[in-house]
Amino acid sequence: MELVRYLFDNFYTKNQLLDKANVDEGRLLELQDLEVMPRASYSLEISIQCDSFFGAYEASENSEFYSRGYLSWVNILLSLEKVEDAKQIFKDRYCQQLESLREDGIYSNNPKLNSELELTLDSEWKYFLDGTYGLCTKNGLPEQIASKEISILIASDFLDCGLIDGQGRKKLIKIIDLLDDVSSYFAPHERASSSRQKYINELRLRYDLISLSGKGNP
Template identity: 40%
Template sequence: MQALDDQESIYRVFSYRYKQTIEGLKAQGYHSADAKLNEKLSDHIKTEWTHFLSGTYGLCTRSGLPEDIAAKELAIAQINELTAQSELDESKIEALTHAVNLLDGASSMFAPHERQRSSRYRLVDEVRRKYKLQCQRHIEG
């Protein structure tokens, strides 16, 4: 992206990388029914682009790159969908574990004074504690 000189070209690269990441994660078994990650993905990416430009994801993701942003968004959606259910069978616990590990791998650690209010605390630390999930870093293959 740094080699490109106009915002439109940079947006096309951002959008392409974001979509590729979402498609790749879905192929690996991650899932969300959220329309923003499915039929409204193009509109969602435009919103994410504004956050990217403002530096939001430079603070809350490990790299600030489209791949971590997309992984974080898909993981959050999947975690929220699974934890909203009253009961989770073994396959859903496994899916939840994978989603939490994905979010863990994409999210920044946050400064100590920010941790209690962070999405990492709510959706990684607390979900692991509540559901007794194993902590295993997400590794892209």
């Protein structure tokens, strides 16, 4: 199945994550219960039915899939004297990415990233912990989360636009390229309604855009 292939190609199973982080399942669950470690982005129930000379056989297995970027986050948590510091580390890295993007000319005046930034950070932390950003960004880490948020805020302004001038096209290409760099490709059943479809594929098609890296319409 294409879904199964996508998950195994792009994520770690829980056992793979545990092995690579050299941590046991109990410690992982403890970190999740302490609300410092993201939960799985996908849970897959696989049922098997087999019939042979020996008769019918049925089995089922549940597998959890984690963003591969979470390996580095586990290692950070294991190095902390107080795991409660993890939330501030997340916020600091998120804000540092916003500042880095601003220096590159990418910024938004939307209140979510200005006067309401602290509320946004608390909200982003919750999405991070429930595994949402492990699903919709390539590594699930604060830098890509910040890049995705600001890209979508800016790209949204172009959804209801008509014609755009040369400067507008250059800005939009830069924003879509950034979003393309950090956005996951999504599982097959999610793609048609995904943010990648809405803010990357459809905007490139609408404005006939070629990215700075040479990518064009889907």
